[in-house]
Amino acid sequence: MKTNKPKYKQIIDAAVIVIAENGYHQAQVSKIAKQAGVADGTIYLYFKNKEDILISLFREKMGNFIDKIDEEIAGKQTAAEKLLVMIESHYKILSSDHQLAIVTQLELRQSNKELRLKINEVLKGYLKLIDRIIEHGMNTGEFRQDTEVRLVRQMIFGTIDETVTTWVMNEEKYDLVAQAPAVQQLLINGMGA
Amino acid sequence: MKTNKPKYKQIIDAAVIVIAENGYHQAQVSKIAKQAGVADGTIYLYFKNKEDILISLFREKMGNFIDKIDEEIAGKQTAAEKLLVMIESHYKILSSDHQLAIVTQLELRQSNKELRLKINEVLKGYLKLIDRIIEHGMNTGEFRQDTEVRLVRQMIFGTIDETVTTWVMNEEKYDLVAQAPAVQQLLINGMGA
Amino acid sequence: MKTNKPKYKQIIDAAVIVIAENGYHQAQVSKIAKQAGVADGTIYLYFKNKEDILISLFREKMGNFIDKIDEEIAGKQTAAEKLLVMIESHYKILSSDHQLAIVTQLELRQSNKELRLKINEVLKGYLKLIDRIIEHGMNTGEFRQDTEVRLVRQMIFGTIDETVTTWVMNEEKYDLVAQAPAVQQLLINGMGA
Amino acid sequence: MKTNKPKYKQIIDAAVIVIAENGYHQAQVSKIAKQAGVADGTIYLYFKNKEDILISLFREKMGNFIDKIDEEIAGKQTAAEKLLVMIESHYKILSSDHQLAIVTQLELRQSNKELRLKINEVLKGYLKLIDRIIEHGMNTGEFRQDTEVRLVRQMIFGTIDETVTTWVMNEEKYDLVAQAPAVQQLLINGMGA
DNA sequence: TATGAATGAGTCTTCATTCAT
DNA sequence: TATGAATGAAGACTCATTCAT
Numbered sequence: 001m002k003t004n005k006p007k008y009k010q011i012i013d014a015a016v017i018v019i020a021e022n023g024y025h026q027a028q029v030s031k032i033a034k035q036a037g038v039a040d041g042t043i044y045l046y047f048k049n050k051e052d053i054l055i056s057l058f059r060e061k062m063g064n065f066i067d068k069i070d071e072e073i074a075g076k077q078t079a080a081e082k083l084l085v086m087i088e089s090h091y092k093i094l095s096s097d098h099q100l101a102i103v104t105q106l107e108l109r110q111s112n113k114e115l116r117l118k119i120n121e122v123l124k125g126y127l128k129l130i131d132r133i134i135e136h137g138m139n140t141g142e143f144r145q146d147t148e149v150r151l152v153r154q155m156i157f158g159t160i161d162e163t164v165t166t167w168v169m170n171e172e173k174y175d176l177v178a179q180a181p182a183v184q185q186l187l188i189n190g191m192g193a
Numbered sequence: 194m195k196t197n198k199p200k201y202k203q204i205i206d207a208a209v210i211v212i213a214e215n216g217y218h219q220a221q222v223s224k225i226a227k228q229a230g231v232a233d234g235t236i237y238l239y240f241k242n243k244e245d246i247l248i249s250l251f252r253e254k255m256g257n258f259i260d261k262i263d264e265e266i267a268g269k270q271t272a273a274e275k276l277l278v279m280i281e282s283h284y285k286i287l288s289s290d291h292q293l294a295i296v297t298q299l300e301l302r303q304s305n306k307e308l309r310l311k312i313n314e315v316l317k318g319y320l321k322l323i324d325r326i327i328e329h330g331m332n333t334g335e336f337r338q339d340t341e342v343r344l345v346r347q348m349i350f351g352t353i354d355e356t357v358t359t360w361v362m363n364e365e366k367y368d369l370v371a372q373a374p375a376v377q378q379l380l381i382n383g384m385g386a
Numbered sequence: 387m388k389t390n391k392p393k394y395k396q397i398i399d400a401a402v403i404v405i406a407e408n409g410y411h412q413a414q415v416s417k418i419a420k421q422a423g424v425a426d427g428t429i430y431l432y433f434k435n436k437e438d439i440l441i442s443l444f445r446e447k448m449g450n451f452i453d454k455i456d457e458e459i460a461g462k463q464t465a466a467e468k469l470l471v472m473i474e475s476h477y478k479i480l481s482s483d484h485q486l487a488i489v490t491q492l493e494l495r496q497s498n499k500e501l502r503l504k505i506n507e508v509l510k511g512y513l514k515l516i517d518r519i520i521e522h523g524m525n526t527g528e529f530r531q532d533t534e535v536r537l538v539r540q541m542i543f544g545t546i547d548e549t550v551t552t553w554v555m556n557e558e559k560y561d562l563v564a565q566a567p568a569v570q571q572l573l574i575n576g577m578g579a
Numbered sequence: 580m581k582t583n584k585p586k587y588k589q590i591i592d593a594a595v596i597v598i599a600e601n602g603y604h605q606a607q608v609s610k611i612a613k614q615a616g617v618a619d620g621t622i623y624l625y626f627k628n629k630e631d632i633l634i635s636l637f638r639e640k641m642g643n644f645i646d647k648i649d650e651e652i653a654g655k656q657t658a659a660e661k662l663l664v665m666i667e668s669h670y671k672i673l674s675s676d677h678q679l680a681i682v683t684q685l686e687l688r689q690s691n692k693e694l695r696l697k698i699n700e701v702l703k704g705y706l707k708l709i710d711r712i713i714e715h716g717m718n719t720g721e722f723r724q725d726t727e728v729r730l731v732r733q734m735i736f737g738t739i740d741e742t743v744t745t746w747v748m749n750e751e752k753y754d755l756v757a758q759a760p761a762v763q764q765l766l767i768n769g770m771g772a
Numbered sequence: 773t774a775t776g777a778a779t780g781a782g783t784c785t786t787c788a789t790t791c792a793t
Numbered sequence: 794t795a796t797g798a799a800t801g802a803a804g805a806c807t808c809a810t811t812c813a814t
Contacts, residue, residue, distance in 0.1 A: 007798095025305055029784060039800045041786075050784065080385075110303050112218055120362070134384070143384045151356070151375055152384050158355025159348040166347055169313065182344055190383030191327070191336045191345050192273075200773095222809060223776095232775040234811080243809060393777095411691055415805060425779045427807075436805065466771075496689050498604055506748070520770070529770045537742070537761055538770050544741025545734040552733055555699065568730055576769030577713070577722045577731050578659075586794095608788060609797095618796045620790080629788060 008046045011036045012057045020099035024107040029053075055118045058108060061100060062122050065093060066129060073129075079137030080188060083156075086133065088180040090160055094168075095176050105161075105168045130156050143188075156187055201239050204229045205250045213292035217300040222246075247304060248311045254293060255315050258286060259322060266322075272330030273381060276349075279326065281373040283353055287361075288369050298354075298361045323349050336381075349380055394432050397422045398443045406485035410493040415439075441504045444494060447486060448508050451479060452515060459515075465523025466574060469542075472519065474566040476546055480554075481562050491547075491554045516542050529574075542573055587625050590615045591636045599678035603686040608632075633690065634697045640679060641701050644672060645708060652708075658716030659767060665712065666739060667759040673743055674755050684740075684747045709735050722767075735766055 014036035019027045029050055033040045047053045069089045073082045094101040108119065130153050137143035143152075163183060167176045198206075207229035212220040222243055226233045240246045262282045269275045287294040301312065323346050330336035336345075356376060360369045400422035405413045415436055419426045433439045455475045459468045480487040494505065516539050523529035529538075549569060553562045584592075593615035598606045608629055612619045626632045648668045652661045673680040687698065709732050716722035722731075742762060746755045 023306060028782090033801095040784090041801060042799055044785070045798070106306060106309075110305060112303065113216055113299065116299075116303075137384070141386055144386050147379065147384055148372075148375060151372060151379060154355045154359055155348070155352040155376070155379050155384070158351035158353075160351075162347045162351025162354065163344070169310075179341075179344060182341060183348070186340065186344060186348050186383065188383045188385040190379065190381045190385075191330070191340055191348070192381040192383075193335060193337050221807085226776095233777095233809090234775055235773080237810070238773065409692060414803090419780095426781095426805090427779055428777085430806065431777070492692060492695075496691060498689065499602055499685065502685075502689075523770070527772060530772050533765065533770055534758075534761060537758060537765060540741045540745055541734070541738040541762070541765050541770070544737035544739075546737075548733045548737025548740065549730070555696075565727075565730060568727060569734070572726065572730060572734050572769065574769045574771040576765065576767045576771075577716070577726055577734070578767040578769075579720060579723050607786085612797095619788090619798095620796055621794080623789070624794065 007036070007038060007042065008056075009060075011038070011043060011046055011053065012060055015053050015057050016061075016099050016103050019107045020102045024110040027107075051115055054108065054111060054115060055122075058104070058119050059122050061104070062126065065090075066125050068093065069129065073133070079133055079140060079142045080184070082133045082136065083187065084181060084184040086129070087160060087183055088177060091164070091177045091180050094164055095172075098172065101164070101168050101172070105165045127153060127157060159183060159187060200229070200231060200235070201249075202253075204231070204236060204239055204246065205253055208246050208250050209254075209292050209296050212300045213295045217303040220300075244304075244308055244311075247301065247308060248315075251297070251301065251312050252315050254297070255319065258283075259318050261286065262322065266326070272326055272333060272335045273377070275326045275329065276380065277373060277377040279322070280353060280376055281370060284357070284369045284373055287357055288365075291365070294357070294361050294365070298358045320346055320350060352376060352380060393422070393424060393428065394442075395446075397424070397429060397432055397439065398446055401439050401443050402447075402485050402489050405493045406488045410496040413493075437501055440494065440497060440501060441508075444490070444505050445508050447490070448512065451476075452511050454479065455515065459519070465519055465526060465528045466570070468519045468522065469573065470566060470570040472515070473546060473569055474563060477550070477563045477566055480550055481558075484558070487550070487554050487558070491551045513539060513543060545569060545573060586615070586617060586621070587635075588639075590617070590622060590625055590632065591639055594632050594636050595640075595678050595682050598686045599681045603689040606686075630690075630694055630697075633687065633694060634701075637683070637687065637698050638701050640683070641705065644669075645704050647672065648708065652712070658712055658719060658721045659763070661712045661715065662735075662766065663760060663763040665708070666763055667756060669739055670743070670756045670759055673747075674751070677751070680743070680747050680751070684744045706732055706736060738762065738766060 011032065015027065015032045018031045018035050022031065029043055030040050032053065033043050036043075043053070047056060069086055072085045072089045076082045076085050094104075109116070111119070131149060134143060134149050134152050134156075138145055138147075138149075160183070163179070164176065167174065204225065208220065208225050211224045211228050215224065222236055223233050225246065226236050229236075236246070240249065262279055265278045265282045266275045269278055287297075302309070304312070324342060327336060327342050327345050327349075331338055331340075331342075353376070356372070357369070360367065397418065401413065401418045404417045404421050408417065415429055416426050418439065419429050422429075429439070433442060455472055458471045458475045462468045462471050480490075495502070497505070517535060520529060520535050520538050520542075524531055524533075524535075546569070549565070550562065553560070590611065594606065594611050597610045597614050601610065608622055609619050611632065612622050615622075622632070626635060648665055651664045651668045655661045655664055673683075688695070690698070710728060713722060713728050713731050713735075717724055717726075717728075739762070742758070743755065746753065
């Protein structure tokens with residue numbers, strides 16, 4: 001496997017594949033190296049240690065994630081539209097990248113607390129993005145003024161995360177993206193009659 | 194440590210303590226045995242293997258969990274009341290058992306996919322409980338008829354789970370139970386104005 | 387290989403054999419375990435880590451060493467006699483244990499500074515024994531009063547050590563014990579006419 | 580670091596510094612290259628392999644060592660004087676080069692048996708120098724005729740080496756050169772009254 | 773029932789050396 | 794001559810599980 005891709009990204013992509021196919025605890029460095037088409041030692045020219053591969057993987061992918069969603073949202077006026085686009089984009093990205101979905105929703109969560117704390121640091125960028133939408137909606141009067149941003153953020157993130165995880169666990173049998181509008185409606189209007 | 198508690202429960206309680214204090218990956222069988230006051234080998238007279246301890250732990254604790262909530266809910270008439278009581282009970286139980294909160298929200302999630310699938314089996318009992326509330330609300334006309342039960346269930350569970358996890362990660366600095374009514378309101382009425 | 391020897395000593399003896407036959411840097415824990423007739427993991431029930439095997443080895447063997455020499459010396463009256471007996475005993479012990487000689491004179495000296503410092507701690511017991519002979523000789527008037535004990539001690543130890551090391555490096559071709567009297571004479575009377 | 584020094588010596592001097600500062604086992608080729616201001620690969624244009632650097636280092640430094648001592652000795656008449664000058668010179672050289680003292684007395688001794696055998700080859704030049712002094716003393720009648728040259732040589736070398744090693748291990752707290760006459764006296768007259 | 777000594781499979785990381793440029 | 798990115802072999806240690814007592 002010879003590509004022109006810089007080795008750094010080459011190794012991260014290999015890690016995604018290996019973790020998705022073998023599971024977190026069976027993703028040995030030697031497997032990742034083989035998949036990347038480099039020697040074991042080469043990994044350590046680009047990453048400090050194994051944990052560094054994983055946190056870099058998450059940072060890289062989640063960075064793209066946030067950037068893409070940010071772009072999509074920018075063109076929308078209302079908070080409701082922004083919310084819908086965010087949910088749709090989130091669903092689309094993971095729907096189109098089966099392996100990434102498995103890795104982020106199932107496998108990477110098996111990592112130890114230390115790594116998970118670092119992952120949470122990266123996630124904060126996403127939570128801030130949610131916060132901006134909420135605040136926009138409160139400013140435009142779309143959303144209630146008396147809600148706590150933290151709770152709303154947790155409802156939004158918790159709902160999206162749970163819907164994706166269930167979908168991945170059910171082997172992605174149904175159309176995730178198609179349910180985005182329903183989820184948006186639920187978040188905005190609640191389940192009440 | 195000598196108690197009259199049957200060794201089975203004694204070992205499960207020891208596992209909760211050891212996992213809470215040392216973390217999932219540092220919770221060796223020998224540590225659990227020591228904490229339980231039995232020999233390593235004795236563990237294997239009561240459990241098939243280490244995974245069996247953990248799944249039993251979850252089944253035992255979650256069983257109590259569901260039973261308690263079920264009781265509380267029974268006395269309430271409206272779905273809205275039932276939902277509030279469920280959220281409150283959920284928050285109360287974990288607020289009053291620091292170690293259990295850490296174990297279920299953070300540590301046990303580091304387990305491998307196989308164990309997590311078994312844990313999900315146990316969780317289904319809780320999800321059914323949620324479903325019953327939703328269906329009750331749809332029957333009484335409190336909740337919309339056109340919602341998909343699955344999505345609503347995922348929103349409710351995702352929101353509760355996310356609020357608890359964040360609270361545990363923030364070292365339980367604030368009053369979780371106190372925010373139950375706000376969460377219930379959000380779920381029923383959404384964030385919209 | 388099943389013996390009644392307690393495993394601790396069994397492992398140390400295995401380590402001497404493996405190091406003597408393979409050299410310090412080729413003495414893997416797995417080789418020592420195999421030689422001792424135990425599983426790799428068993429080693430770690432008796433020793434903290436690999437370094438602990440080596441320092442224990444040295445402590446155990448050097449302890450015997452000093453004890454034996456101490457006994458032999460006790461029966462002698464003059465410092466000159468004690469010195470002769472010490473040199474002879476030292477030579478005899480290493481002459482009769484080919485593997486121990488190789489391990490202590492050549493192999494263990496390749497260990498890192500940390501281990502060597504610990505080995506030096508053990509050696510202090512031997513140096514004290516030398517000091518006691520010197521002080522005895524100064525008290526009886528056999529040895530000069532105006533000599534520095536430290537220098538004399540270094541001359542005695544340096545000479546014994548160098549003679550043994552050279553003998554081991556020359557594959558023990560000549561009779562080491564036979565030259566004990568000549569060495570003693572040199573130390574007491576010097577090389578001067 | 581740019582010098583006009585030929586790279587060969589430049590690399591050897593870098594090796595002394597790196598070994599003295601980091602210890603034998605932490606003296607990687609890449610560190611030596613960096614210290615020398617050359618690329619890793621350049622090392623291999625001047626040395627066959629890492630061992631070759633070390634043996635060259637020892638040969639180079641020990642060659643200077645012997646040459647200097649030879650010069651100093653030449654001007655002295657008696658064997659006793661020559662011996663004193665040799666000890667003094669030996670002590671002076673190492674006293675004035677802290678790093679060289681650490682490298683030769685402590686660090687280089689951690690090398691494997693193969694390298695140590697080659698080092699011993701180099702040391703033979705020094706041992707011959709000692710032999711010449713002994714023989715000179717026997718010819719002039721200063722030293723006893725009935726002593727074995729080999730034993731005397733081992734006493735002299737062992738004593739000098741032990742005194743220097745102890746001094747280095749004690750972090751060179753005292754004046755090594757000042758004790759040269761006492762050491763010479765001990766070697767010639769022994770410790771006897 | 774209860775014990776606890778013994779087992780042994782499995783992996784991340786380092787670093788001397790090469791070779792295309 | 795000089796570079797430095799890439800190589801890949803090699804080993805200490807942990808811990809779930811067993812089984813003789």
